[in-house]
Amino acid sequence: MNPYQKNGLYIHVPFCRTKCPYCGFYSIASTSLISRWLEALKKEVVYYKDRFEYFDSLYLGGGTPTLLSTRDLEKIMQHLFAHFDFVPNTEFTIEANPGDLTSDKADGLKAMGFNRVNLGVQSFNPQELLFLGRSHTGEEAESALKTLRASGFENVGIDLIYGLDGQSLKGWINTLNRTLTFQPEHISCYQLTFEKQTPFWNMRKKGMITPIGEKEERSFFLTTSRFLEEKGYIHYEISNFAREKIYYSHHNYKYWYHVPYLGLGPSAHSFQNKTRWWNFRSIRRYCEALEEHKAPVEGHEDLTNNQMRLESIALGLRTRDGFAIKETDLESQSGDILSRLQISGFLTIKKDRIVPTRKGFLVADHLPLCFQ
Amino acid sequence: MPQIRNFSIIAHIDHGKSTLADRMIQLTGLVESRNFRDQILDNMDIERERGITIKSQAVNLPYVNSKGEEFELNLIDTPGHVDFSYEVSRALASCEGVLLLIDASQGVEAQTVANLFAAMEHDLTIIPVINKIDLPSADIDQVREQIEVDLALDSDMAILCSAKEGTGIEEVLEAITAYIPPPEGNVDQPLSALIFDAHYDPFRGTIVSLRVFAGRVRPGDTIRLMSTGATHKVEETGIFRLGREPRDALSAGEVGYIIAGIKTVSDTKIGDTITQDADPSPSPLPGFREVKPVVFSSVYPVTSEDYQGLTEALEKYKLNDAALVFQKDSSAALGLGFRCGFLGLLHLEIVQERLEREFGQSLIMTVPTVEYHFTLTNGETLSVDNPLYYPDPATIEKAMEPFIKTSIFIPERYVGVVMDLCLERRGVNSRFSYPTPGRIEIQFDMPLAEVIYDFYDRLKTVTQGYGSFDYDLLDYRKNDLVKLDILVNGERVDALSQIVHRDRARSRALNACERLKEEIPRHLFKIPIQGAIGGTIVARSTISPFRKDVTAKCYGGDITRKRKLLEKQKKGKKRMKMIGSVAIPQSAFVAVFKADNK
Numbered sequence: 001m002n003p004y005q006k007n008g009l010y011i012h013v014p015f016c017r018t019k020c021p022y023c024g025f026y027s028i029a030s031t032s033l034i035s036r037w038l039e040a041l042k043k044e045v046v047y048y049k050d051r052f053e054y055f056d057s058l059y060l061g062g063g064t065p066t067l068l069s070t071r072d073l074e075k076i077m078q079h080l081f082a083h084f085d086f087v088p089n090t091e092f093t094i095e096a097n098p099g100d101l102t103s104d105k106a107d108g109l110k111a112m113g114f115n116r117v118n119l120g121v122q123s124f125n126p127q128e129l130l131f132l133g134r135s136h137t138g139e140e141a142e143s144a145l146k147t148l149r150a151s152g153f154e155n156v157g158i159d160l161i162y163g164l165d166g167q168s169l170k171g172w173i174n175t176l177n178r179t180l181t182f183q184p185e186h187i188s189c190y191q192l193t194f195e196k197q198t199p200f201w202n203m204r205k206k207g208m209i210t211p212i213g214e215k216e217e218r219s220f221f222l223t224t225s226r227f228l229e230e231k232g233y234i235h236y237e238i239s240n241f242a243r244e245k246i247y248y249s250h251h252n253y254k255y256w257y258h259v260p261y262l263g264l265g266p267s268a269h270s271f272q273n274k275t276r277w278w279n280f281r282s283i284r285r286y287c288e289a290l291e292e293h294k295a296p297v298e299g300h301e302d303l304t305n306n307q308m309r310l311e312s313i314a315l316g317l318r319t320r321d322g323f324a325i326k327e328t329d330l331e332s333q334s335g336d337i338l339s340r341l342q343i344s345g346f347l348t349i350k351k352d353r354i355v356p357t358r359k360g361f362l363v364a365d366h367l368p369l370c371f372q
Numbered sequence: 373m374p375q376i377r378n379f380s381i382i383a384h385i386d387h388g389k390s391t392l393a394d395r396m397i398q399l400t401g402l403v404e405s406r407n408f409r410d411q412i413l414d415n416m417d418i419e420r421e422r423g424i425t426i427k428s429q430a431v432n433l434p435y436v437n438s439k440g441e442e443f444e445l446n447l448i449d450t451p452g453h454v455d456f457s458y459e460v461s462r463a464l465a466s467c468e469g470v471l472l473l474i475d476a477s478q479g480v481e482a483q484t485v486a487n488l489f490a491a492m493e494h495d496l497t498i499i500p501v502i503n504k505i506d507l508p509s510a511d512i513d514q515v516r517e518q519i520e521v522d523l524a525l526d527s528d529m530a531i532l533c534s535a536k537e538g539t540g541i542e543e544v545l546e547a548i549t550a551y552i553p554p555p556e557g558n559v560d561q562p563l564s565a566l567i568f569d570a571h572y573d574p575f576r577g578t579i580v581s582l583r584v585f586a587g588r589v590r591p592g593d594t595i596r597l598m599s600t601g602a603t604h605k606v607e608e609t610g611i612f613r614l615g616r617e618p619r620d621a622l623s624a625g626e627v628g629y630i631i632a633g634i635k636t637v638s639d640t641k642i643g644d645t646i647t648q649d650a651d652p653s654p655s656p657l658p659g660f661r662e663v664k665p666v667v668f669s670s671v672y673p674v675t676s677e678d679y680q681g682l683t684e685a686l687e688k689y690k691l692n693d694a695a696l697v698f699q700k701d702s703s704a705a706l707g708l709g710f711r712c713g714f715l716g717l718l719h720l721e722i723v724q725e726r727l728e729r730e731f732g733q734s735l736i737m738t739v740p741t742v743e744y745h746f747t748l749t750n751g752e753t754l755s756v757d758n759p760l761y762y763p764d765p766a767t768i769e770k771a772m773e774p775f776i777k778t779s780i781f782i783p784e785r786y787v788g789v790v791m792d793l794c795l796e797r798r799g800v801n802s803r804f805s806y807p808t809p810g811r812i813e814i815q816f817d818m819p820l821a822e823v824i825y826d827f828y829d830r831l832k833t834v835t836q837g838y839g840s841f842d843y844d845l846l847d848y849r850k851n852d853l854v855k856l857d858i859l860v861n862g863e864r865v866d867a868l869s870q871i872v873h874r875d876r877a878r879s880r881a882l883n884a885c886e887r888l889k890e891e892i893p894r895h896l897f898k899i900p901i902q903g904a905i906g907g908t909i910v911a912r913s914t915i916s917p918f919r920k921d922v923t924a925k926c927y928g929g930d931i932t933r934k935r936k937l938l939e940k941q942k943k944g945k946k947r948m949k950m951i952g953s954v955a956i957p958q959s960a961f962v963a964v965f966k967a968d969n970k
Contacts, residue, residue, distance in 0.1 A: 010929060190924040218920040239924045255929050269929030276932055301932060310942075311935050318922075340953060344897060363896055364922040369941055370896075 006056035006087055007272075008254035011041070011076070012265030013062035014283055017097075021133045021203075022161075024195025026267035026281045027063040033283050037265075038072060040290040042079050044264050047295060049083040052262050052272070057091040057251040060114075066100035070108035077112045091116055091250040093157075099136035101144035106151035117148055118157040118186070124178045125171060128164055138178075145182045155247060157186030163212050163220050164192055172220065173227065180231055185247040189224050190239050191217060218362060225358050236320045238361055256315040258308065266296070274303045314368040322347075322355030328371045337370050374434070374442040376625050377552045378583065380450050380463055382487035383473035384840060388503040391535040392473060392544070393431075393449055399541050400433040400445070402613060429569070430581055430627050432611040437549045444611075445548055446627035448568065448583075455716030457490070458663055459695075462568040462643045464490055465659055466583030466627060469497035469552030471544065472525075476502050476510035476532075479811070480518040482781040482840035488523055497552045500530040501544060506537050557624030563587030563595070564653040565622070565646040570637040572692040576608075578634040579616070582646060583627045585657060590621040594649040595632060598656040599641050603649045604632035638694045663695050665713025666774070666845070667720055667740045667824050668757040670701045670867065671727075672709035674734040674947055674958060679708045685731035686710060689723070696723055703760070705865045705951050706736060711758055714740075717824045734947060736961045738867045742821045745772040745848055759869040762855040765906065771853040773873075774820040776843040782835050784812050789834040797822035798873060817846060819873070856910075858884055858964070859902040860892070863952045868964055878903075881911035884964045889913040891960035899954055 014027045015034060058080070065073070073094075080086075093116040094109060101119075109117065123129050124138035136144075148156050158179055162172050179187060194201045194211065203209045212220070225235045233241040234248075237256070242248050254261045260272040266286040269278045277300035280286045289296035303311070309327050316323025338354070341347045346360040346367065356364060383389040433445040450456075450463040464470065470491045474484060491498055500519050502512060516527040531547055533540025569581040589595065593606045610618040611628040622628045634640055642663065645656035673682045690696055696719075701711035714720040720740060727733045743757040747770040754763060778799070782790055791814070794802070799816035806812055823843065831839045856877050858868035868888075872880050881903025888901045896917055903911035948955040 193924050214919045221920060221922075238922055255931060261929055263929050269932070271929060271931075276929075278930070278932075307935060307939075310938060311931055314934065314938055315931065337953070341896070346896060362920045362922060363918050366896060366918055366921045368938055369945055 005259060006054045007052045008057040008059070008251050008259060008261035009052075009055045009080070009084065010059045010061060010251070010261060010263040010265075010268055011065075012263065012268040012279075013060060013065040013068060014266045015062065015067050016064045017067060017099075018133065018135055019199075021199035022192060022195070024198050025063065028283065031067070033287070034068065034072065036287050037283055038075065040287040040296070041076065041264060043290040043293070044296065045079055045083050047290075048262055048264070052084070052260065054085050054087050055090060055262075056087045057254065058086070058093065059251040060094040062095060064097050064100070065094050066096045066105065070105060070112075073109070074112050081113075091155075093118055093249075093251060095120060096144070096148075097136065098141040098144040101147050103147050103151065106147045106153070110151050110153065115153070116155040116157065117153050118159060118188075119144060119148070120159045121145075121179070122159060122161045123164075124175050128161075128167065128171075131164060132161065142178075142182075145184075149182075155185045156182070157188065157249070158182070158184045159188045159190065161190050161192050162224065163217060165209050165212070167212075169219065169223060173223070176224070176227060183243070185243050186249065187228065187233065187241045188239050189228075189241065191220065221362060222358065225361070234320070235358065235361070238318045238364055256319055258312065274308060276301050276303065310368065313371050316354075317356050317360070317364050317367045320355065322350070322353045325349070325352050325354055328354075341367070341370060374444045375549075376444050376446065376555055377469070377548050378446045378448065378467045378555055378625075378627055379469045379471060379548055379552050380448045380467045381471045381473055382450065382460075382464075382484075382491060383503075384475070384478070384481035384483040384487075387473050387475040387478065387481075387484075388535045389449075389473055392471070392501070392503060392533070392541075393447060395535050395538055395541045396433060396445075396447065396545060397431065398538075399545065400435050402431070402433060430612045430629075432613055432617075432627070435545055435549070437546055441549070443549050445545070446611075448627065455714075455719045456695075457486075458661070458715075459569065459642055460487075461490055461494075461659065462566065464494045464496065465643075465657075466566055466568045467494070467496055468555055469499065469548070471499050471501045471548070472523075473501050473503050474515055474519070476504045476512055476515055477507045479511070479515050480522050480781070482779055482813075482842040485523070485781070485813075486779070486842040488525075498525060499544075499547050499551055500525055500527065502530050502532050503535055505532050506534040506539070555625030557584070557586050559586075559588050559624045561586040561624075562651045562653040563589055563593075563646065563648045564657060565589060566657050567597075567640055567642055567644045567646060569642060570634075570640045570694065572637050573631075576631050578637050578640055579629050579631055580634065580640055580646070581612075581627075581629055582622075584622050584624050586624050586653065587648065588621050588623045589630060589646070589648070595630070595646050596649040596652060597640065598645040598647055598653075599660060600639075600644075602639065604634055606630050606632045636691045638690060640694070642694065663715065665695070665697055665715060666742060666820065667714045667716055668711065668743065669714070669720060669740040670703065670706075670709050670711050670738040670758070671698075671724075672703065672706035672736045672738075672867070672949075674736060674949060676707045678734065681731075682710070682727075682733055682735070685727055685733050689727060689731065693723070695719065701758070703738075703866050705863075706738075706867045706949060709736075713757070717828075734958065736867070736949060736958055738961065739870045739964055740824050741871060742774050742819075742824065744853060744871055746770070747772075756871070759855055759871050760866055762869075762871055765854070770850055772848040773851050773853060775817050775846040775849050776820050776823060777846045778816050778818050778823065778841060778843045780814045780816075780831065780839055780841050782812055782814070782839045784810050786835040786839060787812055787814070790814060790831065790839060793827075793830055793834055794818065797827060798876070818843075819849075819851070820845070821872070822876075854905050856881055856884075857904045858888070859900075859904060860888070860951050860956065861899045861901075861954050863954075864904075865951055865956075867961065874905075877905055878910045881905075885911045885913035887963040888956075888960055889915055891963045892954065892956055894918050895954060897953075 016027045016029050019029045092114045094114045095118045097120055121141040122132055194204050228241045229235055235241055236248050263270045266279055266283050267281040277297050279296045280298045286296040312327050313323050348355050381389050429449045431447050435443045435445050448463045450460045502515050519525050519527040531543050564586040565582040565584040567580055567582050571579045573579050591606050594603050596603045608618050608631040609622045610616050643660040647653040673679050695715050697713040698710040701709050743755055746754040746763055746768055748767045749769045794816045799818040801817045803815040831841055852874040853871055854874050854877050856870050856872050857864050885901045885903055892915055898917050899915040901913045902909050945955055948957045
């Protein structure tokens with residue numbers, strides 16, 4: 001199913017200029033620890049250098065990786081190349097903040113080996129950007145996109161957020177239309193979610209933000225899917241669209257299909273041989289561990305076969321590829337339910353796989369509960 | 373030889389019975405303060421939590437009075453709920469006197485009166501005790517007046533105490549020795565002993581609590597249970613202190629226990645007479661009757677694999693609760709289970725809670741029902757305690773349901789709301805009396821079926837906690853009864869069927885539909901819920917499907933979080949009952965019979 005079977009490498013850059021109030025990823029709004037973190041990261045690379053062979057994807061995420069200077073980014077890349085093996089045609093992705101992308105920066109990224117940029121545009125609407133606490137403007141995003149193309153990036157992804165308090169469907173379509181003028185290879189459309197321990201979570205609890213209703217969620221979701229598919233994009237995962245199959249995010253596929261991945265940096269998760277482990281969600285503790293020549297691992301779990309199956313089903317149902325029928329025991333309990341879910345239009349069967357429909361995507365959190 | 377006094381404490385719930393017992397136990401030095409815990413006689417967690425006594429319990433208190441005379445005071449603690457009124461009556465039959473405990477701020481309540489009547493029936497000496505005199509809201513004069521007017525007792529006799537503060541306890545003990553007569557009974561006559569309770573001990577079998585009225589029983593004796601004729605060899609006799617304390621014999625007048633190789637408590641019957649097999653008493657003690665359940669409900673395991681576990685749990689539980697009766701039952705919706713009979717709704721709740729808590733069972737209980745009597749057109753009569761066996765309506769000549777006499781005590785200002793409540797519950801033939809200024813006693817004849825749901829809760833709500841309530845079974849009366857079925861997604865769920873009065877059927881049905889709508893989680897498809905009488909739909913509600921249920925992001929490589937959530941949901945779903953394609957949580961079955969809570 002997934003042609004990218006080699007290991008994936010993720011690096012978490014836990015720094016931001018300012019914290020966006022909706023974001024639940026770990027980062028701090030300070031640059032003072034960058035050099036210490038960088039040293040620790042290098043140690044972590046060395047620690048894992050013989051434990052993972054060949055990577056075919058690298059994803060530099062965060063946080064805000066483009067907050068790092070070109071020099072620091074180069075150092076990281078050189079260090080990675082020195083200790084890890086990457087196969088030819090590896091997908092090298094960096095997450096970028098529109099405000100950071102000068103032409104020099106874009107050229108630098110290209111020169112150091114990145115061949116894919118995922119740009120955190122979120123919206124083109126000034127009010128929405130303000131609400132989301134973004135430090136860039138829609139114009140800056142547009143110019144960043146032009147810069148990327150000018151620097152020769154042929155694989156660009158754009159992140160958008162929808163379902164904001166007060167946002168109209170029409171306004172959202174405008175954002176999508178503006179996005180399409182750049183013909184991005186990849187578009188992620190995330191519905192706004194409220195993550196614990198974020199300012200938005202607290203504001204919602206206090207009633208300062210009203211999440212959109214389930215009906216609106218549904219119509220936003222369906223409209224987005226129909227609209228982008230009409231424009232030729234493939235809705236290949238709940239929140240992800242690609243212009244062609246080759247532009248599916250190679251890296252994310254590893255998460256969804258139990259392909260081994262190594263996550264470096266604070267809070268990063270890794271998976272190998274049915275074991276998943278995760279790093280400290282604290283730069284200080286992360287650095288201290290590595291400075292003491294210890295792995296900065298906070299916890300791990302060994303997955304049972306049942307847990308592996310449950311994940312395969314749950315994650316599979318979030319993608320257009322679905323999951324292999326053999327993961328579930330149709331004979332016993334799921335047989336009847338399967339035909340019902342098919343008749344109701346949530347699923348289809350394609351060869352030996354159970355595949356969610358667009359309507360199935362809408363209830364993808366519930367569907368795994370229907371299978372044993 | 374110490375003199376003996378046998379007594380019990382009777383009180384309305386929350387008037388401080390267990391606290392007074394605690395203080396007397398402490399004062400007589402039976403237990404050192406450092407080993408003391410509150411509600412010492414209430415052994416079960418559930419008794420402590422609910423603040424009620426479920427099982428009778430006896431304790432022997434050594435006491436030297438102010439004149440230096442030695443006593444053994446047998447306190448027989450009685451259950452404090454109308455469900456257990458027969459047990460209470462047997463405990464009272466074992467006494468010569470009672471302390472009638474009255475809360476100084478609450479005054480006389482329904483159970484105070486009911487208990488007093490019960491004590492009078494047994495011709496017991498009654499010592500009024502006014503408790504909680506330390507409360508700022510205590511109104512001792514008012515309570516004295518109630519004692520005179522309402523209870524027709526001598527209020528000068530009343531002892532003032534605060535069990536909580538420990539004041540007046542000495543006076544209570546003195547009064548017991550002074551006023552309650554010593555037990556009569558001839559040691560030389562044939563053995564005649566009353567069983568007032570039985571406990572199960574996993575090592576010794578049944579521990580029978582008894583009061584000896586005549587004769588003597590010793591280890592080695594062969595005793596006979598007069599109602600069944602069964603004989604057993606006595607292994608041990610003794611009294612209850614904090615634990616069991618063996619004695620060589622129990623003689624006329626004494627209260628204690630025997631162990632006689634009796635396997636389960638069901639082999640003994642409360643109220644039965646024990647005598648010597650070799651030299652039997654010519655007649656049993658009066659007042660014995662078989663305890664008959666009045667409320668019925670079926671119990672099912674949540675998953676059918678747990679049926680064996682439930683069977684074992686029920687059998688074990690039954691070892692210690694002779695009042696519970698059960699037999700195999702099966703439901704199309706819920707599979708194999710048991711039809712159980714209970715003494716009342718509290719008894720039902722206790723059994724359910726203990727099975728879940730002490731035996732780790734996940735249960736589904738069906739709507740409780742009473743026993744209905746039907747006369748069919750062919751002249752046959754039928755007792756039905758399970759809606760499954762409701763006869764074909766075309767063949768019903770006459771339907772009868774049990775009625776009770778309720779007696780409700782309230783402050784005058786609540787008359788209106790309580791009248792409304794009783795009339796809504798099909799109460800008829802109301803009577804009023806005014807025991808004291810400002811207070812009213814309302815009596816109604818009411819169908820038992822209307823009371824077993826949530827009547828007491830509702831009464832407490834509408835009277836802001838001031839209403840108290842007691843009842844007696846009255847008779848069977850003719851009524852128009854129908855069977856109400858509940859259909860979930862078009863499928864009749866037999867476990868939700870109930871027999872109801874025709875006039876109440878629609879509101880019950882509406883209620884059930886609404887409650888189920890709240891309790892059944894949304895599914896991927898629309899779920900209609902309907903209430904039907906025969907082929908006619910009388911109520912409906914609809915559970916709308918999920919419109920959208922998906923989170924935008926699977927956070928990076930943190931799949932663990934996502935999976936854990938799913939595992940939790942799956943576990944929750946496993947605890948639900950699948951009816952066709954609808955998952956119904958346990959709580960939904962309960963919600964239906966806790967109806968009318970608005």
